[in-house]
Amino acid sequence: MDNFTKQLLSWYEAQKRDLPWRREPTPYRVWISEVMLQQTTVPAVAGRFEKWMARFPCIKSLAAAGERDVLLEWEGLGYYQRAARLHAAARSIVSEHDGQLPQDEQLLRRLPGIGPYIASAIRSLAFGKDTVAVDVNVCRVFMRLLALEGAPGESRVRRTVENAAYGILPAGDSSRFNQALMDFGSIICRASRPECDRCFAVANCRAFQEGLQNDIPGKRRKKLEEIETAVAVFLDGDSVYIQKRPRDGLFGGMWEFPGGKVKEKEPVSGAVVREVAEELRVGCRVREKVTSFVHFYTRYKVTLHAFLCSCEDDLPLDDEHRWVEVKSLSRYPMPSANRKLIERIRRRSGT
Numbered sequence: 445m446d447n448f449t450k451q452l453l454s455w456y457e458a459q460k461r462d463l464p465w466r467r468e469p470t471p472y473r474v475w476i477s478e479v480m481l482q483q484t485t486v487p488a489v490a491g492r493f494e495k496w497m498a499r500f501p502c503i504k505s506l507a508a509a510g511e512r513d514v515l516l517e518w519e520g521l522g523y524y525q526r527a528a529r530l531h532a533a534a535r536s537i538v539s540e541h542d543g544q545l546p547q548d549e550q551l552l553r554r555l556p557g558i559g560p561y562i563a564s565a566i567r568s569l570a571f572g573k574d575t576v577a578v579d580v581n582v583c584r585v586f587m588r589l590l591a592l593e594g595a596p597g598e599s600r601v602r603r604t605v606e607n608a609a610y611g612i613l614p615a616g617d618s619s620r621f622n623q624a625l626m627d628f629g630s631i632i633c634r635a636s637r638p639e640c641d642r643c644f645a646v647a648n649c650r651a652f653q654e655g656l657q658n659d660i661p662g663k664r665r666k667k668l669e670e671i672e673t674a675v676a677v678f679l680d681g682d683s684v685y686i687q688k689r690p691r692d693g694l695f696g697g698m699w700e701f702p703g704g705k706v707k708e709k710e711p712v713s714g715a716v717v718r719e720v721a722e723e724l725r726v727g728c729r730v731r732e733k734v735t736s737f738v739h740f741y742t743r744y745k746v747t748l749h750a751f752l753c754s755c756e757d758d759l760p761l762d763d764e765h766r767w768v769e770v771k772s773l774s775r776y777p778m779p780s781a782n783r784k785l786i787e788r789i790r791r792r793s794g795t
Contacts, residue, residue, distance in 0.1 A: 448589070448612060448645055449612045449614055449621070451645065452624045452625065452628060453614070453620055453621065453624055455644055456627060456628070459631065460623065460624070461486070461630075463490065464477075464490060465477035466623070469569055469570055469619070470570065471566060471571065472503050472545065473570075474569045474570040475545060475562070475570075476496060476530070477493055478562050479526050479530055479562065480496075480521060482523070482526065483522065483742065484521055488521070492520070492521060495517070499513075500514075500517070502543075503538060503543050503544075503545070504534075504538055504543050506530065506531065507531075507534040507535045507538040507543075511528070511531060511697055512775075514527050514530070514531045515527055515697055515698055516775065516776070518777070519777050522742060523742075524696060524697070525557075528691070528696060528697060533557055533558065536555055537555065547571045549563050549564075549575075561577060561579055564578070565577040568618040568622050569619050572619055574616065574618050576606060576609040576610055576618070576622060578606055580596050581626055581629030581630055581633075582605070582609070582622075583596040583602065583605050583661075584633060584635060584660075585628060585629045585633045586604075586609060587601065587661050588638070588649055588651035588656075588657055588660050589608070589648060590605075590651075591651045591653075591654055591656055592605070592660065593660065593662070595662060636658075637658075638658070640657055668745040669743060669744050670744075670745045671705060671745070671746050672746075672749070673703060673704060673705055673748050673749070674704070674712045674715040674716045674719065674750075674751065675700070675701040675702060675703030675704075675716065675719075675748065675749070675750050675751070675785070676719070676720050676730075676751060676753040677701060677734055677750050677785075678702075678728075680767060682769050682771070683768060683770065684767070684770055685701075685702070685759055685765070685766075685767055686699045686700060686765075686776065687699065687700060687701075687702055687724075687764060688700075688764040697777070698776075698777045698778055698779055699777060700778060700779060700782050701785065702719065702723055703716055703720070704719040706749075712749045712751075713733075716730055716753065717729075724765070725760070726755055726757045726758075726759060727755070727756040727757065728756065729753060729754050729756065730753055731753060731754055732751065732752050733749065734751060734785075735749075735788045737784060737788075739780065739781040739784060741779075748781050748784075748785065750785050770786070770790060
């Protein structure tokens with residue numbers, strides 16, 4: 445396996461990807477990039493990373509920002525609790541660590557949203573500590589090299605992979621080693637259709653030798669949870685009524701149209717009336733359907749029905765409920781299905 449390390453680093457020098465966070469690997473930039481890359485593709489993150497850095501160039505600027513601005517800048521990257529935890533962690537770093545990310549693993553892991561992998565990545569890529577950063581890509585590489593059965597998330601598999609990685613970690617060169625493994629797992633040893641004909645490591649790869657490269661790791665089909673929702677669109681001239689989601693839970697702290705899940709065998713228009721009564725404590729009348737469409741999130745298939753509604757009483761107005769001009773909705777962070785609905789409303793109203 446020592447030969448693998450030499451070949452890997454040689455391959456990396458010739459094939460490494462030019463990624464914006466690698467050009468200036470400060471602790472802050474490494475941290476933000478690693479959080480963004482969780483469950484998101486590199487192409488999706490590359491442009492957003494630069495935009496984030498222009499808006500929040502340092503930890504103190506992120507800590508000083510408002511929640512709405514942070515969520516708005518994160519919009520489209522999914523798993524919005526990641527942004528909320530980044531914001532909370534930045535404030536903790538400013539108040540407890542003088543605005544500097546700590547190098548100590550335990551101190552890092554006490555910060556919101558920083559688990560074992562991100563802590564290791566920060567310590568290796570930003571501080572040059574001799575530690576391995578095992579993500580899904582890296583885990584897959586070693587599972588194939590060792591012909592290791594199981595799933596990447598299993599503790600037994602993770603321990604075996606980490607031991608193997610530490611066994612060939614070049615002292616003082618963990619940053620290049622970890623980034624080389626990440627690129628190798630993304631470019632050559634891919635999840636599907638690995639490019640074994642271009643791979644320098646086939647002589648060391650037990651999965652290839654045994655013809656198991658397409659079977660390791662085992663494939664697990666994830667079934668999307670299907671959800672049907674119905675929302676109310678209250679219009680007053682050029683303004684529309686929106687509400688803020690609770691901080692805890694899915695899309696915490698973002699804004700949306702009033703409404704929610706349709707119960708089994710419940711008419712969708714009836715679901716709107718019920719949800720408005722439960723959420724806003726007012727009665728409403730469904731006037732006409734605005735649109736229906738299907739939207740996919742990572743784990744959900746959502747069928748959204750939107751109805752133009754009128755209200756029998758005044759709608760509540762406070763920090764979490766407000767009328768907003770349709771043209772100003774871009775200033776409010778929203779789940780992407782709501783963005784799709786806004787486009788339908790704009791086309792309908794001509795705004």
